Amino acid sequence: MPTELERAMEILLCQFHKYACKEGKSNSLSRCELKKLMENELPTFLKSQKDPGAVDKIFKDLDCDGDGEVNFQEYLSLIGGLSLSCNQLYEMHLRQQNQQCKK
Ligand SMILES: [Ca+2]
Incomplete structure (x- = not known):
């Protein structure tokens, strides 16, 4: 049985190919x-x-090799960038929760 992370990776690439x-x-x-x-x-x-x-604009930024298509490697930049932004929000949320716990 795949782990949650393995399943997440499978979903990521299946969505791309779909x-x-x-x-x-x-x-x-x-x-x-x-x-x-x-x-x-x-x-x-x-x-x-x-x-x-x-x-x-996003398409242009992602298409690093300029071939007019976004391959999986280029697509991962979008997923990575969005994941980084989500992580920043998540960490901010955790800090706020910790500050409220200390009050
Ligand atoms: Ca490309």
């Missing part, structure tokens, strides 16, 4: 595929973006 196989290259995300993935799987993050061109 969208990557829709058009063009089957192992990378086109701009449209990335947009669909973010709309369906990261709706809260996407709604927090004030800029209507946010997906286009």
